[in-house]
Amino acid sequence: MKLLSEAEDVATVAERWKAQYLWKGKWGVYSGDSQKIYERLAALPSSAKAADVAAIIGNNTWIGESCSECGNKRAIIMIGQEPDYESATVWLCRACVDALINLVSRPDDEPTAPNINKGASE
Ligand SMILES: [Zn+2]
Numbered sequence: 001m002k003l004l005s006e007a008e009d010v011a012t013v014a015e016r017w018k019a020q021y022l023w024k025g026k027w028g029v030y031s032g033d034s035q036k037i038y039e040r041l042a043a044l045p046s047s048a049k050a051a052d053v054a055a056i057i058g059n060n061t062w063i064g065e066s067c068s069e070c071g072n073k074r075a076i077i078m079i080g081q082e083p084d085y086e087s088a089t090v091w092l093c094r095a096c097v098d099a100l101i102n103l104v105s106r107p108d109d110e111p112t113a114p115n116i117n118k119g120a121s122e
Contacts, residue, residue, distance in 0.1 A: 001077065001078070006074075010049065010050065013041050017057075041053065069092055075093050077092050078091050079091075
């Protein structure tokens with residue numbers, strides 16, 4: 001289980017890009033010059049946001065994950081295996097985490113303390 005942050009995704013995007021597109025010393029093909037994109041990503045200030053990354057790459061798929069449950073919000077937590085091909089990984093947004101907490105904390109599911117007075121009042 002891991003909390004996700006936009007700041008961490010932005011801080012690591014240049015190295016993740018490099019790992020994806022630089023192979024055996026050669027930059028791979030992307031719709032654009034992957035080396036120039038890497039250099040622009042690496043030059044981003046620490047205050048950069050997801051939108052700054054998207055402006056360089058041309059899409060917003062490198063920052064954050066969509067919620068696995070509702071599909072339409074950015075996830076705040078990752079649960080399960082480290083993401084990989086065919087990994088069992090789930091991402092949840094804030095609203096779905098709140099819904100999950102509500103689901104598992106219904107009053108009728110809460111364990112009850114033993115009633116030490118049982119019998120005395122009956
Ligand atoms: Zn959600």
